[in-house]
Structures are given as C-alpha cells and as structure tokens.
C-alpha cells in the first residue's frame with residue numbers, strides 16, 4: 001500500500017441509482033493522487049461530477065467501484081483526517097462563533113481547554129479574534145465563511161476539501177479570501193482539494209489544476225502550475241498566468257471567457 005500520498009483515488013466510479021431503477025454513471029475510471037501539502041484545484045463544466053468527487057473522497061458517499069485511500073489507508077480509517085467546506089457556511093445561529101468552530105470536536109467528545117485555545121488561535125488567524133463571542137448573523141458573508149474554514153481546521157485535518165467555498169461572495173471579498181486561504185494553507189500544511197468555477201482562481205491558488213470532463217466524468221487534464229509563491233495580484237497579469245488559463249479553458253471544452 002502506498003502511503004506517500006495524502007490521498008489516492010484509484011479507478012473510482014460513481015453511479016447514482018434512482019428510485020425507478022435508472023442508473024446514472026457520473027464518474028468513471030478516475031485516478032489521481034495528491035501529495036502531502038499540495039493544493040489541487042478542480043474545475044469542469046457544470047454537472048461534470050466535481051461535487052460527487054469531493055463527496056466520495058470525504059466519505060459522505062461510497063464509490064460504486066474503485067477505492068480511495070487516505071495516507072494508504074481505507075477512507076473509513078482516515079475519516080478524521082478529512083474536513084470539508086461547502087459554498088454555504090451553514091453556521092448554527094444559536095451558537096456563538098467560537099462554539100461553531102468547536103462543534104466537530106464536541107461531536108467527537110474531545111472539547112478541551114487546549115482545543116478551545118486552538119479555536120481562538122484559528123479565529124485570530126483569520127482576523128476574527130474579536131468576534132469569538134459574536135453570532136453568525138452579526139457577520140458578513142466573507143466572515144461567516146472564515147468561521148466555517150476555522151471549523152474545518154479545528155480538528156487538524158490533513159486533507160481539506162473545499163467545494164466552491166467563495167462562490168457566493170462578491171468579487172472583492174473573494175479576492176481577499178483567495179489571499180487568506182493561501183496563508184491558512186501554508187500555516188497549517190494541509191493538502192487541499194479546491195473545486196471552483198473560476199479558472200483564474202484555480203490557477204492562482206493551485207499547485208495543480210485538475211480538469212474533470214466528459215460523460216461520465218473523468219480527468220481530462222492535470223496541469224502543474226509553475227508560478228512562484230506567495231502569489232500576489234501581479235501574477236494574475238503575467239503572460240504565464242494567461243497561458244495556463246487558456247490551456248485549462250481549452251480542456252474544459254467550452255468558451256467560458258476567463259472569469
């Protein structure tokens with residue numbers, strides 16, 4: 001068993017079956033590996049199976065065929081090493097921000113003074129140290145998403161799965177969250193799988209950009225992004241950046257315009 005990878009997706013197929021017996025194979029023959037600490041962006045047309053892929057990797061649903069290994073172990077043994085952030089932050093309105101961050105640890109019965117300190121540290125790291133005792137309705141959308149990211153990180157995951165996490169944010173907040181997520185990723189050292197509809201976001205953040213396409217969905221391109229880090233705004237206007245974006249756009253197979 002190869003445990004040099006944070007995650008290994010081996011020949012995975014996912015077929016949904018409807019109540020009337022019809023089947024829909026959404027992913028087929030999917031194979032890829034993520035090294036520890038890598039940031040992998042995932043793009044593809046709507047309906048190509050990106051969310052299905054993340055849900056299958058997270059253990060929320062089982063693959064129909066193939067296997068997913070976390071550090072060489074079956075996913076059920078590595079489930080505590082994985083955390084997920086969705087497009088909507090889904091914070092509990094009756095709990096303050098600190099208690100929202102601590103929720104996954106409470107579920108596991110491991111809320112301790114140490115974890116409380118770490119939750120505070122995470123909120124500080126995302127600039128919300130002063131909002132620990134506030135409630136989600138007192139925060140902007142970007143702030144709420146930062147709390148959701150802290151909640152995902154509080155259990156020290158090795159693998160962070162993010163499904164269009166900034167899709168609901170305005171362009172300026174999204175830009176600043178892009179800076180922030182690079183900083184958080186570097187500070188925690190976790191591997192990230194990041195689904196986005198924005199090609200420029202995918203290039204800006206990723207060590208690699210994986211393109212999912214076809215019916216059923218498979219990996220049609222896996223492109224290493226060789227841009228220096230840390231990446232600032234200036235990289236978005238470089239010729240190399242535009243070349244990567246154009247290459248990815250051609251693999252997605254539609255003229256989307258670079259967003």
Ligand SMILES: Nc1ncnc2c1ncn2[C@@H]1O[C@H](COP(=O)(O)OP(=O)(O)OP(=O)(O)O)[C@@H](O)[C@H]1O
Nearest residue numbers: 016017024026044045046047048049050051052053
């Ligand atoms: N729980 C489910 N049961 C049945 N079919 C599903 C289920 N979840 C997704 N699908 C189907 O799987 C296909 C891929 O959906 P998925 O949400 O994974 O795509 P996506 O690439 O994330 O799309 P988008 O970019 O629009 O979010 C779609 O045809 C969808 O209808």
